[in-house]
Amino acid sequence: MLVVIAIRNLLASRVRTLLVGFILFFGAFLLVAGNSFLDTIDRNMERSLVNSISGSFQITSSEAKDKLELFSMDSSTKDYGKIADFKKVRAALEAVPNVRAVVPMGLDYAVVATGNLLDRRLADLRNTLKAGNTARSHVIAAHTRRMVETLARDFKVGEALIDKKRMDQFENDKKNLAEATTESFWEALGTDAGATADAGGNDPYAALEFLENKIARLMPGEDLVWLQYLGTDLERFRENFDRFEKVDGEQVPAGKRGILFNKRFYEEQLKNKTARRLDEIKERLDAGSDFDGCDDCKEFIRLNRGQASSLASQLDADATTAVVKGLQVALNTPGESDPETLLKALLDMDAGNFLERYKLFYDVVVPHIRLYSVTIGDTFVLTAFGRGGYVRNVPVKVYGTFRFKGLDKSPVAGVFNLIDLTTFRELYGVTTPEKLAEVQALKAKVGVKDVDRDAAEDELFGEGAAVEETTTSQAFDEMAAADLSDARRRATEAAADRVYTQDEIDSGLVINAAVRLADPDKAAETRPALEAALASAGLAVTVIPWREAAGVVGIMILLFNVVLAVATLIFTVVALIIVNNALMMSTLQRTGEIGTMRAIGAGKAYVFSMIGLEAVLLAVVFGGAGFGAGAGLIAALSGGIPAASDILQFFAGGTVFIPVLSTKAIVIGVSFIVVSGFFSTLYPAYVATRITPREAMARQD
Amino acid sequence: MVRLALALTCLPLVATALTPKELSALVAEIDDRQRNSGDWKSSVYIEQKQKDKEDVVYDSVIYRRDATDSLIILFVGPKTESGKGYLRIDKNLWFYDPGTGKWERRTERERIGGTDSNRADFDESRLSEEYDAKHLGDETIGKFAVHKIELVVKTGVDVAYPKLLLWVDTQTHNILKRQEFAASGRLMRTSYYPKWKRAFSRSKGAEVWYPEEIRVFDELEKGNKTTVLIRKVDFDPLEPNIFTKAWLESKSG
Structure with a gap:
């Protein structure tokens, strides 16, 4: 009976019913479809990061001064501390149930100076001359000559644009170019490779240095490229991050040193x-x-x-x-x-x-x-400021390029280039005890007094200071105490095709490491076990969930969730107010009717149930329809939406975005229907129960 | 009495003001005194202190041939840095690392070995050739009365810093303090020259001045500072072909 009355009432005021119904429909639709979209994005981003670089957890030294940020807008040098012996950390963590692997890592920047085209060609010529490869040096010399002739022709074209104050330099450069385009000049480079000078006095090296010093700098196009790298155990990285995929070239052979360029970086920066x-x-x-x-x-x-x-x-x-x-x-x-x-x-x-x-x-x-300015198969030099303060120059061979599957255009995917752990450690520049002792000995021998910046003028030029003294020039043997054997050792090591054992790769410094879990859904339960294992092994290492370690990307994901939660809350409150208000108005309009019902014996509970049932019917019918429409939209889009732009690919976790109806969206959608139905009923129904027959008749008067 | 004291305090400043001709002669004198007509070899110690990092030190040898504007900075210690070097020929500054066997072009702003020093700290002084001077007034540094001089780079000249301020001892004409500014006007380095030495050079037929000690304070990375000590100098002629890539490779390869 109540249901019939409620339906009749709803049909009696169709406009009100449709208005309230639309709000409930739209609210349920938006919450189900929107939450499913956003949950899918959140899950995609999680998968993208966890399966490409972060793992479920990252670990760093507890002594790190900065919080680990795998992705950061700030390129200043960070102090993430160091894990001195990765082997111990690996052993402790891999003994924890649910841990699949621990992948060592170290993030940093280096510079690649590619030189201009002529610089590179002249370096090739120098190498072939040194190697005594006559045929090859003739080919390169002929090509170099062409380049110089083109440069000389272009240079003349620029004469009209030269500032008069620079004319002397211009004339000088022009004279050098004229000399470098004469037949006799190239005869010197045409002599037998490896010779220092032929019978006619032609010296290929003198001619080469003339080109290197006086001509090559006139050619534009020198590049200085900043490169962000991730030093890691390349084998273990490949095995444990399934988004990783080789694109060009080959994998760095197990245990060997080398670099894999990120395909996106390779195309954008080096092509x-x-x-x-x-x-x-x-x-x-x-x-x-x-x-x-x-x-x-x-x-x-x-x-x-x-x-x-x-x-x-x-x-x-x-x-x-x-x-x-x-x-x-x-x-x-x-x-x-x-x-x-x-x-x-x-x-x-x-x-x-x-x-x-x-x-x-x-x-x-x-x-x-x-x-490409650096080609697969080349060995080039990475230059970095080592943490020990010294500049590190490390040669590294390019084996190929890689990408993170489905993330070719994602900004996340283009960030890192992968290098082996040995090269990373050399670039990081650990100061060995031997080097530290040598530095201390040098410092002690010279005994420089430290001067404070603020007191420098008083300390250096105060009373008793004398700024000028007489001395004498004295012959000395600068190489007497010099030991250049280390330079030769480094050169030999760089040239050697050495294979490092797993023990050598594991035993040593890393900055951070990724913990891959067998079941990532049990990350929350696994974390205490990881921390306990590290503590019992006496290792001062901190466990960081991937979301925190992701840096700017983690913040972006967090922001998404906060925006989503706030939007849901605001929408629910606004919907409640509107529905409540509409039902309230409707109740007040029906004062006479309700009063009459009370007069013929309907109790307060009956009236409350009748009004409440109207609201519940509205919520169930229209909210349910909205829920269904939302779920239907997600199902209709299950074939995927192409993600055209870079940012969409990041959200999609690939080139196609496939939304999934999430449990969270179902719970929120149903909750919205129940909550809006229940709370929007309470007050109007309460007001209705307060209407007495006498009051109703008085209003009708 | 107060007026008299004030007048006496200001007296040295008024008395040492420079005319444009005197200023030009002074800057030329600074260059000329440091120039050696022949070759130059020196043993140089570089020590860099960096905030939150270990100290960086180098034992190095500087070879200079002022007649051809050539320069080599060769590191001979510590062992891990030995054999690395810079070669300046004409307007090129090359860096060589025997560990990589490669040569790389570097700019005038190159921080030598990653320290606060740059090529100009080790090279012949070319202030008159590279900059236009302006006398800003006279001041005192510690107990020394100094001329304060502004130098602005001439058009078309490639230098590490386009503007310098020099504080030059009015008595000895030695630079005591030097500040270097970027094109933006930002102060990059402040250097002090507390000890100058002069030694007779046969090739020049006169004395050559050099700063025995340079204290460089990094104004960008506050807390970083570098000390350069020229410990020994030798003005005897160097090998004729020393300023070549081949020579440096042969020394450190």
Whole structure:
């Protein structure tokens, strides 16, 4: 009977019912669909981080002055402390149930100085001369000559733009270029490699140094690239982070030293800029951009048009022939034999010819140029300021590139390059006891008095100070006490293809480590066991949940959750107020009806139940429909939504975002329906029970 | 009485004011006194103290040929740093590490061995050639009366710092204090030169001045400071082909 009356009442005032119903519908829909979306994002980000770098927990030394941040906006040097002997920590943690592996790590920055093209070519020439490789040095010398001739021609073009005050230097450089383009100059580099000077007095090394010191610095394009690296046990990293995937080249062989570039970093930072710009245009077109409406694309083409000369100078004699032949046919210009003119024509791209020219560039030009400033297979030098204060220069071989699966474009994925732990330790610059003793001995021998900055002038120039004394020049043997054997040892070690044992890799310093769990869902239960194991082994190491260790990314995830919670709360309160208000108004409008019902014997409980049931029916029907619609939307999108932009890929944890109806969303959706139904009923129903027949009749009057 | 005391206090400042000609002659004299017409070899100790880090020290040898503007800084200790070196030829500053066997171009701002010192601290003085001078007034540092001089880099010259302030002893004409500023006007380093030495050079036929001690205070990383000590000098001619990559490679390879 009550249900019939409640339904009748609801139908009697359809507008009110629909208004309140819409709010309940929309609230339930939003909470179910929105929470499912946000939960999916949160879970994706967690998976992205836990399975690519952080593990469920990170550990650092308890003496760390800064809190570990795997991702940080701040590139200043941080003090995350150091774990002196990783082996002990690994043994203690891997004995804990649910721990699958402990992966050693160390984060830092280094600089890569690539030099300009001529610098690199001259370094090749120097090496081939030293190696006595006559045939190869002739090829490189011929190519170098081409580069110098191009440089000399471009240099003359710039004469009109030179500031008069710089004219002396300009004239001097021009004179040097003129000398470096004479036949006789190149005869010196044409002598037998390895010789210091031939019978005619030609000295290849003197000519080489002339080019290195007077010519190469005139060529623009020197790059200094900052590189963030993660030193780790590469084998264990690969085994335990399933998002890791090799892209180009090969894995660093087990126990060997080497670097794997992050594919994203490799493309963006180390690739030939002309090729990179073309890639960027292609990526935009592939993503659906219109060439004519893309201002960046036009700017990239404009910049590329100026690169013909630079590209041409990279081509040696054989490459020039191949490129000219290829472009003559493709561009249908059989009479044109100047490589620079042909390249300029190739790079003059527009909406109509871009895709064809892009393919042509990669087919005809790219095989003959240095596409990356550091190529797979190269050994290059990483320079870092070691923690011991000394600058560290460590040669490292490039084995390949990698990516984190499904995260190619995510900002998270592009951050780290992976290097072996031995190279990391050398860059970190641990001061050995022997070195410390040597430094102390040197300091004691010289005995420099420390001077405080603020008191320096009084201490150095106060009473008794004499600033000038007479002395004598005296011959001394600077090498008498010098021991250069360590330089030779380092050179030998760098050249050696040494394989390090697992014990050597484990025994030594790391900064942090990732703890991978067999069941990541049991992370909360495992944490106390990890802490207990470390404490009982006497290790001063702190366990940090991945979310805290993630730094700026962790903060972003936390913010998401806070925003979600606040939004849910606000929406629920607003919905309650509106529904409550609507029911209240409806109750007051029905004062006469309720009074009559009371007059014919309906008790307070009956009236309360009737009003309450109306609200419950509204909540169940419309809230339920909203719940269903929300769940239906999630189900409809289970095929996935393409994540086009970088940031969307991060949220999606891949290239496709697949929302999942989460338990949390179901609980919140149902709770909303129950809570809004219950609380929005209470007051109107209470007011209704207070209406007496007499009061109702008095109002009707 | 008070006026008399004030007048006496100000007297040295008024008496030592420099005319533009005197200023130009003074800066040229600073350069000329440090220039050796022939070669230069010195044993140099560098000690860097850094906030929250261990001290960094180098035992090094400096080779200089002022006639060709060439310079080598070769580290000979500690052992792990030995053989690394810098070579300046023309406008190039090269760094060589025998551990890598590679040469790298470095800029004028290069922190030598990661310390607060830079190439100019070890090289011939070229103030008149590189900067325009302006006399800002006279002051005292400790017990010494000094000329305060501003130097601004000339157009087209590549130097580590485009603006310098020098405090030059009015009596001995030695630099006692030097401040270096970035293009933004930010103070980067303050250096003190508490001890100057002069020694007779046969090649020059006159005395050569050099700072026996340089105290460099990093104004960017407060708390970092570097001391450079020139312990021995030798003005005898060096090998003719010393300022080449090949020579440095042969020494440290």
